[in-house]
Every structure is written in structure tokens, then in C-alpha cells.
Amino acid sequence: MAAGRAAEAGARVLLLEKMGRVGIKLALTGKGRCNLTNSGELQDFIESYRHNGKFLYNVFSRFFNDDLIAFFKERGLSTVEERGRRIFPASQRSQDVVQVLRDFISSHGVRVLIHTPGRGIVVDGGRAVGVRTDSGIFHGRRLILATGGASYPQTGSSGEGFRMAERLGHTLQPIRPSLVPLEIEEPDVRDLQGLALKKVRVTLRAGGRKAGEEFGEMLFTHFGVSGPIILTLSGDAVDQIGRQKVELSIDFKPALSGEQVEARLIREFHAHQRKQISTILTHLLPHRLVPIFLRRAEISADLKGTGVQSAERKRLGRLLKDWRLTVSRPRPLEEAIVTAGGVSVNEIHPLTMESKKIKGLHFCGEMIDVDGKTGGYNLQAAFSTGWVAGEAAAKES
Ligand SMILES: Cc1cc2nc3c(=O)[nH]c(=O)nc-3n(C[C@H](O)[C@H](O)[C@H](O)COP(=O)(O)OP(=O)(O)OC[C@H]3O[C@@H](n4cnc5c(N)ncnc54)[C@H](O)[C@@H]3O)c2cc1C
Numbered sequence: 545m546a547a548g549r550a551a552e553a554g555a556r557v558l559l560l561e562k563m564g565r566v567g568i569k570l571a572l573t574g575k576g577r578c579n580l581t582n583s584g585e586l587q588d589f590i591e592s593y594r595h596n597g598k599f600l601y602n603v604f605s606r607f608f609n610d611d612l613i614a615f616f617k618e619r620g621l622s623t624v625e626e627r628g629r630r631i632f633p634a635s636q637r638s639q640d641v642v643q644v645l646r647d648f649i650s651s652h653g654v655r656v657l658i659h660t661p662g663r664g665i666v667v668d669g670g671r672a673v674g675v676r677t678d679s680g681i682f683h684g685r686r687l688i689l690a691t692g693g694a695s696y697p698q699t700g701s702s703g704e705g706f707r708m709a710e711r712l713g714h715t716l717q718p719i720r721p722s723l724v725p726l727e728i729e730e731p732d733v734r735d736l737q738g739l740a741l742k743k744v745r746v747t748l749r750a751g752g753r754k755a756g757e758e759f760g761e762m763l764f765t766h767f768g769v770s771g772p773i774i775l776t777l778s779g780d781a782v783d784q785i786g787r788q789k790v791e792l793s794i795d796f797k798p799a800l801s802g803e804q805v806e807a808r809l810i811r812e813f814h815a816h817q818r819k820q821i822s823t824i825l826t827h828l829l830p831h832r833l834v835p836i837f838l839r840r841a842e843i844s845a846d847l848k849g850t851g852v853q854s855a856e857r858k859r860l861g862r863l864l865k866d867w868r869l870t871v872s873r874p875r876p877l878e879e880a881i882v883t884a885g886g887v888s889v890n891e892i893h894p895l896t897m898e899s900k901k902i903k904g905l906h907f908c909g910e911m912i913d914v915d916g917k918t919g920g921y922n923l924q925a926a927f928s929t930g931w932v933a934g935e936a937a938a939k940e941s
Pocket residue numbers: 560561562563565566567568569570572573574575578579580581660661662663690691692693695696699700701702703704705880881882908909910911919920921922923924926
């Protein structure tokens with residue numbers, strides 16, 4: 545987007561791409577469907593970034609979700625809106641999004657050199673004047689660093705841009721995973737691998753205090769938990785791990801109060817007095833969860849409905865509303881959907897994306913210390929900052 549916009553605005557543009565083709569990560573997004581933006585209002589957007597959403601006010605005033613949707617529509621790619629105001633290409637193919645951008649750059653004469661990793665930025669008199677590569681230095685009046693984050697390195701974004709920026713004296717906010725699955729300490733969770741839960745409420749607790757809450761779907765894996773609501777909570781979990789105890793509390797019955805759950809258990813045990821408790825609980829829980837629940841509540845699986853004591857029932861009721869899992873660590877950065885941290889927004893001019901430290905150097909995309917939740921916010925930030933950086937680089941060169 546940055547290269548295309550710069551060329552459209554009149555600059556002669558050379559795009560250096562490390563991999564064999566551009567847009568590899570973009571083609572993977574949204575499970576191959578590319579959730580390219582969200583139709584939410586500006587304020588919803590600003591609040592959907594965990595860090596520095598406000599930095600994007602200026603950027604979004606120049607190029608926002610409606611501009612992005614129009615950009616693709618004008619180039620023959622219409623979009624559809626799905627649950628959560630998520631916008632996808634109507635074709636449901638992320639490859640079509642990549643193709644529009646490829647056509648955009650080629651129609652404006654951007655020259656692309658593939659298999660050409662930038663190794664460093666050449667600075668002269670406080671001004672970026674070129675990029676060092678294995679085949680020599682490419683000179684230019686303006687340089688846009690758009691090397692992405694450090695997750696999914698097989699797509700090409702492996703964090704080299706961060707190191708280049710740091711070597712030039714920029715402050716990097718710590719690079720860490722966000723939108724990432726979480727590993728769970730309790731070993732019994734491994735027995736649940738593949739189990740998906742719908743309509744549950746998960747509360748993130750750090751040092752015993754509530755640090756976030758989401759309602760929706762989650763998934764158990766061989767190492768712990770994943771799925772939409774876990775990914776959304778993960779960034780805040782990552783920020784707390786190592787500082788204090790981080791737990792997830794799962795509420796399996798978010799529509800019922802604690803008393804209502806208790807009343808429901810009383811009804812169930814009364815109605816099925818001769819059945820085993822393990823069978824009765826399948827009316828309230830996925831059957832794979834039942835043995836773990838009974839173990840945690842210290843109740844024998846062959847106890848009959850009639851034999852359940854009030855204290856046992858209360859323990860079960862509490863577990864249904866507040867089943868605790870201890871988060872040990874996030875999955876590694878390589879497995880994260882986005883990278884949190886990056887070049888500090890305090891060192892980037894919000895109207896041009898130009899570095900405040902090195903003249904002629906602009907930043908865009910995941911390089912910048914902005915990370916959003918799922919729903920199209922990360923790509924919109926990348927497209928918008930790219931657009932603004934490209935335009936400013938063309939105008940000021
Ligand atoms: C599996 C997955 C699914 C996702 N789904 C969504 C989604 O549906 N919606 C959403 O909003 N976000 C999604 N994201 C996040 C989104 O893809 C990123 O935030 C976005 O791609 C960042 O764009 P970028 O241009 O900054 O970086 P990237 O897309 O990572 O592009 C960086 C480019 O720079 C190149 N490069 C790196 N280093 C060098 C170098 N030294 N020299 C030359 N070239 C270099 C790379 O090869 C790459 O082509 C997803 C991410 C993943 C991993």
C-alpha cells in the first residue's frame with residue numbers, strides 16, 4: 545500500500561522484498577479469507593488497539609475503513625460484512641486482496657526486487673539515503689520501512705526491521721506476542737484437546753484482580769487454550785505473566801447467576817436420583833469435561849443423584865461459574881497473529897509516519913508499536929499507515 549500510494553502520488557518507487565513474492569502473510573490472513581477491516585466507527589477503532597490507538601487518529605482522518613473498502617471496490621473487489629462488523633472480500637479469497645495490491649503497484653510502475661532483503665539503512669548527515677543489501681546499496685531520497693512484525697517468520701516478517709530501526713537510535717517497545725494461544729499449567733487440560741466451547745465467558749485474572757473479560761468461543765489444545773476469546777485476552781495476559789499469577793476463569797453458564805446454577809443442580813439431582821452423577825452432569829457440560837470436573841470437586845463418578853451432599857453440589861456450582869486455569873506462558877512469538885511492541889510512536893510523526901530521529905525515514909504497519917484485537921483492526925492500521933507514509937514520502941521527496 546505504501547509503495548503503491550507513493551508511486552500514484554508521483555514518486556519513482558523501488559520495493560525491496562526479502563521473499564520470493566510480496567504479500568505472503570496477507571494471503572494467510574483470516575484463514576485465507578482476509579478480514580481486511582471492520583465497519584466500526586472511528587471511536588470503536590481507536591479503542592480496539594491495546595496500545596497507542598490514539599496515535600492513529602490522524603492516520604484514520606486521512607485514510608479509514610470506508611476509504612479502504614472503496615479502494616478495493618474501485619479495483620473490482622467488493623466486500624461483505626460478517627458478524628462483529630468484520631469486512632471480508634466478497635470472493636472470500638485473501639489472494640484476491642493480494643492481487644489488487646499487486647496490480648496497484650504495477651499499474652503505477654513500482655519496480656519490485658524479490659529475494660532482496662534489506663540489511664541496514666544508510667544514513668548521511670542524519671538523513672536516510674539508502675538501503676544496504678547483499679548486492680549493494682540502493683539510494684533513494686525517502687525510505688519506508690514496512691518489514692512487519694516478528695511473528696510467522698516463514699512469511700518473511702522476522703523482525704529485521706526492528707533491529708534496523710534500533711541501530712539508528714529508535715526506542716523499541718519490547719517485542720512480544722499478542723493474539724496468541726496460551727499454555728496452561730494444569731495437566732488435566734491436555735485431556736480436552738480439540739474440545740471447543742461456545743457461549744462461555746472467560747475472565748482474565750492477574751494477581752487475583754480482573755484484567756479482562758470476553759464472551760464467545762474458545763478451544764482446548766494439546767498445550768492449553770486458544771480460540772477467538774482467548775486470543776483477544778492473550779495480549780493482556782502476556783503483559784502480566786512473570787509479574788503476577790495469571791489465571792483464566794471460565795464461566796460455563798454466563799446466562800445464569802450462581803443461585804440459578806445451584807437451583808438447576810438441585811432440580812437435576814432430584815429429577816435423576818438413580819442416575820450416576822457423571823451422567824447427570826452431561827446435561828450441563830460437554831461429556832469430556834465431566835471427569836475433570838468431578839476430580840476437581842472431589843466427587844466419585846459413581847455417586848447417584850440422590851447421594852449428592854449440599855457441600856458437593858456447591859463445589860460443582862462454583863466450578864461451573866468459575867473454573868480456574870493457570871496460565872504458564874504464551875505460545876512463542878512465531879505462533880502469534882500479531883507482534884506487540886515495536887518502534888515507539890513518540891518517535892514517529894503522526895501526520896507523515898516519518899521518524900523524528902532520522903529524516904527521510906518513514907515507518908508503517910506492524911513495525912509500529914500499535915497492536916489491535918481481532919476483527920480487521922491490524923490490517924486497517926497497516927493499510928492506513930502505509931497509505932499515509934507512501935503519500936508523505938512522495939510529497940516530500
Ligand atoms: C495467520 C495470521 C492471520 C491474520 N489474520 C488477520 C486478519 O484476518 N485481519 C487482520 O486485520 N490482521 C490479520 N493478521 C495480522 C496482519 O496480517 C498483520 O498485522 C499485517 O500483515 C501487517 O502488515 P505489514 O505490512 O506491516 O507486515 P507484513 O504483512 O508482515 O509484511 C512485511 C513484508 O516485509 C518483508 N520483509 C521483512 N523483512 C524484510 C527485509 N529485511 N527486507 C525486505 N523485505 C522484508 C516481508 O517478507 C513481508 O513481505 C493475521 C496475521 C497472521 C499471522
